Amino acid sequence: MIILGIHDGHDASASLMIKGKIVAANQEERFSRLKGDYGLPLKAIRCCLKQGNISINNVDEIAVASHTLNPVLLYIKRNANFTVSDWVKEQEEYWYKVFYLKKKKINYYKIFKNRFKKLDKYYDFKNLLNLYNDRDLIKKFKEIRLECISKNLNFPKNKIRFYTHEFCHIYYSYYFYPERKNGIAITSEGIGDFSNGSVGTIKNNEYKLNSYTRKNHLGHIYQYITLLLGMKPNQHEYKTMGLAPYASRYEIDKIYPFLDEVLRIKNLNITFKKKPKDLYFYFKKIFHGARFDGIAGAVQKFIELKLQEWFLNCKKELKLNRFYFSGGVAQNIKAAMFLNNSKNLGKVIVPPAAGDSTLSIGACYHSMHLKNLEKKNKDKLKISPIKNMYLGYKNNPKDIEDYIYKHKLDKKFKIIKNYKPERVAKIISKGMIIGRCCGSMEFGLRALGNRSILADPRKFETIAKINHKIKKRDFWMPFTPSVLFEDRNKFYKNHKNLNAKFMSMAFETTEFGRKNLKAAIHPADFTIRPQTVKREDNKSYYDLIKSFKNITKVGALLNTSLNLHGMPIALNHVDALYILFNSDLDAMVFDKIIVMKKKL
Known part of the structure; x- marks a missing residue:
């Protein structure tokens, strides 16, 4: 089949x-x-x-x-x-007229025609x-x-x-991992075919839908607040999440009650408590004059507490305490961490890239x-779990060699052939930042070593260099580490033994982790979103991290996606070299070749 x-x-x-x-x-x-x-x-x-x-x-x-x-x-x-301007234009020229001027037949397409x-x-x-x-x-x-x-x-x-x-969404979250036990399947997102929130049970591999609604606006509220903070909805919610830990309790508490009054838990789902005419203009008025970090902190707290109350309600009514969580809202890793840290909830399982890409x-x-x-x-046919996310396009080493020869890159760059992992580890340990474009491309939101920018996680100053000179992204955004699987407990606390191979879960760090991963954890709350690496999953990447450990005694690397801000992750050598040419990266590592900038 x-x-x-x-x-x-x-x-x-x-x-x-x-x-x-x-x-x-x-x-x-x-x-x-x-x-x-x-x-x-x-x-x-x-x-x-x-x-x-x-x-x-x-x-x-x-x-x-x-x-x-x-x-x-x-x-x-x-x-x-x-x-961002287009999103604001949509609100002002379409939705405002629909909700406040009662114009029901505005031609949405004409607003953006030829744009x-x-x-x-x-x-x-x-x-x-x-x-x-x-x-x-x-x-x-x-x-x-x-x-x-x-x-x-x-x-x-x-x-x-x-x-x-x-x-x-549901069958992806259930079949992704090999451990398939009876549980509650929950979706929360912008909109699907019939709902933006659903609850069902999976027992003995059979799914039953118990409840659904189109009033579960957790995703929409987070989306519109992301826009009100000047960022792109449906892409930059992770920036709002990254900003939230910087907020003080004082600023959060000033704003949170206005969020809490909008939605409530009813039976098995979320609905309105106080229904505003719309969400964007409602919050725009309420948040006028509020601090940006307080807004981010409040909406993150709102998401976490509402999800917790919802999941506890589902547990009580359905008599199950294992959750398969998917949809766009499930991509909020800090909320998933909050749920898994809740004493009265069992495992909350979130597969990688739980939104629409999967x-x-x-x-x-x-x-x-x-x-x-x-x-x-x-x-019955066996339905296999997914062991790793290296499911995409694979580099052809000959294509890379031909490109280097055609464009005479050896005149401008140092070309190192048939290198060993120790060579790359040594480059990183000296404080240089490299790109790695090797093997099969990762599927989903996270780079897992094959299309990654890598650096020494011990050096805090690396954050500013990558943010300002390479990724061109917001100063407050944290980075993440890839860690050797056998060293994972040194770096973070995983009390429920959750799968951390895919950077889809967050955890509290240990003292060792805070000391040795200064550049690869959140600077404000010291949480970590790790990728654990086993040799059987990615031999060449594992050997690189192991070599770095042999030099530094730290079995981890800072790992962020191989792209410039606003661009997709690199597909191949052409994309990778474009990033090298247009950033302050020191080198680009391919399967058999390193292209390294010559020092002036």
Whole structure:
């Protein structure tokens, strides 16, 4: 059984499952170079097929995540194309008129017509751009998507199936890890096919939906407050989360009550306590004159406490104390840490990249789950967990050598061939900052060593250098470490033995961790979002960290994604060398070659 999973909304992606195992997964943004790209992910699909060494004719089914997508937003690639000014424009010229002036038939598309160069080029949008929220048009768009996928991939329509958005999240969170026990599956996000919050149970591999709502606005509140802080919604919520620990209790307590009065827990879900006309203008008025850090701290506290109350309520009513948490809100790692630190809650399991980018994987799992329900016990197919996220495009060393020769890089750079990991470890230990573009690309939000910027985690001054001269990002944002699996307990406290391979969980640090990871933990609250590395998962990266430990006695490296601010993570050697040429990185490490800047 071969299944090709497709997600064509924002953060579009493709995944390939063969005999119940995910063998490839790619995000379209890595190929198009448009962060958060939308639409039919043709380049990602082709890469997945190439990785699996199959043609589209070998595929038994195409599993498409989500029945409903808004054609207007997809056409203009809203989340990918919008600047902060565009988001404000949307609020002022569309939503304000809808909520406050009661104008119901404003042409949303006309507000942004001719604003963007990168528009969707695959789907047929004829007669679909006049209204923003028309359910009949959204239903019609599903038929257009089906037609387009079939035509562009030369694949029969009767072998293309659409799967419910929320359930793709749920089956991804359940099947990702090997430990699959009875528990409560919870989604919380901006919007899915039928909800923005759902609660169900998984018992003996069977899922039952217990409750859902469209009033669970945890994600929207965090999104609009991110915008009010001058940052991009649906991309920069992590910046709000990173800013929150700097706030004093005094500033948080001034703002928190205004958030707390909006939502409440009712039975198995979240609904309004006090419903404002809208969320953006409501909070804009209330927060006028408030400190920016206090706002960030208050909304983080609000998310944590509301989730805790919600999860405890679900535990009480459903008599289960294990949680599978997914959707955009689940990507708030500090909230997940808060939940796992709650004494009365069992394990809260969050898979990596729990938002929409992994819907293509979830669609594959959803498809296999349904097929197994139709089979007798002895005929059921094994559904494999995902051991690592190195599921993407793989470098070809010859391409790199040819590029270096063609562009005569040896005239401008020091070229080191057939190096050993000790050589790279020594470079890092001397305070230099390198990029690493090796092996298969990671899927998801986090760089896990193969498309990473690496540095000495002991040197606090490294933070400023990377932030200002390389990543060009906000000064308050923390970095994270990759640590040897066997040394993990030296650096942080993991009381519930949560999987920390993917930088999707946060923990409190130990005294040793605070001392030796000064540049790779949060400077304000000393929390850590680690990647533990086993040799069996990534031999060359493990050997590099081990070599660094042999020199420094610290089995960890500072690890941040290999990209410039606002750009997707590097795909290949061309992207990696562009970053080297346009930043203060000292070197770029490939599988067999180091390209190093010559000292003046």
